Amino acid sequence: MIRVCEPTLSGNEAKYVQDCLQTTMISSMGDYIKKFEHAFATYSQVKHGVAVSNGTTAIHLALEALGIGPGDEVIIPTFTMIATGNAVLYTGATPVFVDAELDTWNMDTSQIESKITEKTKAIIPVHTYGHPCDMDRINDIAKKHNLFVIEDAAEAHGAEYKGRKAGSLSDVACFSFYANKMITTGEGGMVITNNDQIAEKCRLLRNHAFVQPRFVHHQLGFNYRMTNIQAAMGLAQTENIQTFVESRIKNAQRYTELLKDVQGIECPPKKEWAKNVYWMYGILLNKSFPLSKDQLMAALRERGIGTRSFFHPLHAQPMFNNPKYKHVDTSGNFQKSQYLWQNGLYLPSSSHLTDAQIQEVVNAIKEIARNNL
Numbered sequence: 001m002i003r004v005c006e007p008t009l010s011g012n013e014a015k016y017v018q019d020c021l022q023t024t025m026i027s028s029m030g031d032y033i034k035k036f037e038h039a040f041a042t043y044s045q046v047k048h049g050v051a052v053s054n055g056t057t058a059i060h061l062a063l064e065a066l067g068i069g070p071g072d073e074v075i076i077p078t079f080t081m082i083a084t085g086n087a088v089l090y091t092g093a094t095p096v097f098v099d100a101e102l103d104t105w106n107m108d109t110s111q112i113e114s115k116i117t118e119k120t121k122a123i124i125p126v127h128t129y130g131h132p133c134d135m136d137r138i139n140d141i142a143k144k145h146n147l148f149v150i151e152d153a154a155e156a157h158g159a160e161y162k163g164r165k166a167g168s169l170s171d172v173a174c175f176s177f178y179a180n181k182m183i184t185t186g187e188g189g190m191v192i193t194n195n196d197q198i199a200e201k202c203r204l205l206r207n208h209a210f211v212q213p214r215f216v217h218h219q220l221g222f223n224y225r226m227t228n229i230q231a232a233m234g235l236a237q238t239e240n241i242q243t244f245v246e247s248r249i250k251n252a253q254r255y256t257e258l259l260k261d262v263q264g265i266e267c268p269p270k271k272e273w274a275k276n277v278y279w280m281y282g283i284l285l286n287k288s289f290p291l292s293k294d295q296l297m298a299a300l301r302e303r304g305i306g307t308r309s310f311f312h313p314l315h316a317q318p319m320f321n322n323p324k325y326k327h328v329d330t331s332g333n334f335q336k337s338q339y340l341w342q343n344g345l346y347l348p349s350s351s352h353l354t355d356a357q358i359q360e361v362v363n364a365i366k367e368i369a370r371n372n373l
């Protein structure tokens, strides 16, 4: 079985985790938290890192730290993982959806301004599958309308926009370290920022808003702490992040080379200003491919090859049929996002994928296509 994505745990992970067990520093106190925060923030070219329990809580925490809540609107892509929208809903604010564009699979920046109202407080661009958004354009719009920008960089560790790292391009950025992300802590996340106040606020809110005297609380906090054990893994992973990023890029180039003359398959985008890290190697099937996305995925599964569908757009999620969310506007034209959902899937993308495995996946796709002509 070639799985769609597996973590690569061949560095100091076991050694550092063992150290946590030996020293009994297994909760959220311990040196690995600070070491991991420092290492990952430094890698991402920012000043502060605040490690948290997962990527979703990272986004929620960032929004809370910026004071976003009921009555506010936050602009997000409809083509994203559900967590981006859920984090906005947790605050009581309203997500406002923007369609995708086909030449990056990211939010269409030309549609952002038409979604801004007096209630808009922030924009959350998502660097989809490792390709950064056009951040100059987004930051210009935000500046003009006095909005915060929060990067959802959960899929873009190490990606670059005009030579600058994803996560360093906005007020505050959020990462996930779930098992399939570029680096993993099993479950985990981080908020990173250059802003001292935002970092301080995140540290406070992540830990129940504990202050002195202890057990006297002035605001609603959360338990979004990461454990020292997770951070130990995260530090070991960060030591190897450069290798992971390079492997994914090399694997993507190999896929693209082998797939380029397969009829009906479109390979992932890359703008000239972008360093796409290909967190997942996505393909789009167009009309000249003989099978549907679901048929191809099923046929590959039969041959022991794991794939995943592209995201189901948020505006069309059945959860919004609940009258509780009737304030969320799900109408409008989101054709590109629907198109991506209907025709997109990603192929096995682990960092340690071998050339032979890539060849096997491509051969299987070619054979399946040929058998169905």
Ligand SMILES: *Cc1c(COP(=O)(O)O)cnc(C)c1O
Pocket (backbone or CB within 6 Å): 054, 055, 056, 057, 080, 081, 083, 084, 126, 152, 154, 155, 175, 176, 177, 178, 188, 189
């Ligand atoms: C993975 C992911 C998240 C959520 O991260 P979790 O750690 O699973 O909570 C958020 N946004 C995007 C775009 C993601 O891909």
